Amino acid sequence: MQPAVICVPARDERSEIPSLIRTVAAQEADAPIRLVLLANHCRDGTAERARELAAAEPRLQLRLLEVEFPSHEAHAGSARRAAVQAGADWLCELGAHETGVVLSTDADARLPPGWLIANLRALASGAEVVGGRIEAEDTSSNPLPAAIRGMASHIGAYWQAVRALSDSIDPLPHDPPPRHGDHTGASLAVALPWLRAVGGVPPLRSREDVALVEALEWAGARLRHAPDVWVEVSARQHGRAEGGMAAEMRRWATAPADAYHLPAASHWLRLARTRRAIRDGFHSGRLPDLAGYLGLEAASLTRIAAESPNDIACVARVCRLLPTGTAAQQEMVAAMREMRALAEPERVA
Structure with missing residues (x-):
């Protein structure tokens, strides 16, 4: 032990x-x-x-x-x-x-x-x-x-x-x-x-x-x-x-x-896709190519990729630089249903 x-x-x-x-x-x-x-x-x-x-x-x-x-x-x-x-x-x-x-x-x-x-x-x-x-x-x-x-x-x-x-x-x-x-x-x-x-x-x-x-x-x-x-x-x-x-x-x-609002399904969909793109960019060595998509400087992404010991660190460091505007809110039950519907097609794709 x-x-x-x-x-x-x-x-x-x-x-x-x-x-x-x-x-x-x-x-x-x-x-x-x-x-x-x-x-x-x-x-x-x-x-x-x-x-x-x-x-x-x-x-x-x-x-x-x-x-x-x-x-x-x-x-x-x-x-x-x-x-x-x-x-x-x-x-x-x-x-x-x-x-x-x-x-x-x-x-x-x-x-x-x-x-x-x-x-x-x-x-x-x-x-x-x-x-x-x-x-x-x-x-x-x-x-x-x-x-x-x-x-x-x-x-x-x-x-x-x-x-x-x-x-x-x-x-x-x-x-x-x-x-x-x-x-x-x-x-x-x-x-x-x-x-x-x-x-x-x-x-x-x-x-x-x-x-x-x-x-x-x-x-x-x-x-x-x-x-x-x-x-x-x-x-x-x-x-x-x-x-x-x-x-x-x-x-x-x-x-x-039925009146409780939390971040919308669209917020979580966008975040998951962004994190996946950063992770793939780190592993492929093409993270700077995401500069336009992420709205960041290619030089910053090059530096982060070089300094990150793994994809976990890279995702954390890039996400820290992304705009942190207030997430769109959605009624909780409706958001939950939408996310469940989104998850299955994404899994198959």
Whole structure:
């Protein structure tokens, strides 16, 4: 089993810590389970409770960090960056500079017993970063509101249609279907050499996890959305991170599905075809020929092709230069139907 450390930032999460500690300690593994818990400005006894619970779990090795960030750094990005860096340092102490794996999750997560092993298996099969599917808690004791459950189902089907359309045009050998589309800090595994190569988690106020994945793909890392990697998170509608899942769920609670708008099918069709063209141009050595199609300078494309270690990096770097105008919006259900219709002809063509 590859040496691994699970890294969790927490802010006043005393009520959630018991479930986290219990499910981390229950991971199916043939080695001790290493957990870094960073208690960020906690005032509710989160650290004390975590220390007490971990002491009762003989398989769990806990490193507890209690941190008070300066006001300009007191946000989720700084906390996740510090937690992940502590995990990386621990792996280096173990001599696992080349083989170690850093895993990120959240304090309100419940990890299924096979989560750690499934992440390591996906990395061993040819990925450098693995995103896990995020499921909102929906139990008899804490049921998900019907409006949110229904909207989550519709939105999940929409994104499944986006992926199917993309797979029909620009299939990725390292991330084949069936796959999900989540790669957030609630379930993210990164090979240590790649984490160090990109400088760790960007210290952003929000969306630091998205920025980390973008940096990894810029460097050429293969991102796998393994279907057997998933976590459950609390369904609270008042979360700790700005612009996180809680904020999105508040939108779902009041928006009817037949009036909910997301990027149009035409947007995803154009994006998939553009990414396919860039990838083909990289492999054929004719990327500069796409200058007119992409609206970029041939010299820039020549430089990007020369500097990119693989097609993943090339696509990421070229797409960063493309115009980022607001995507046309379309009613969600109509967009989903159109994408499903588009995917089959593209697959046959």
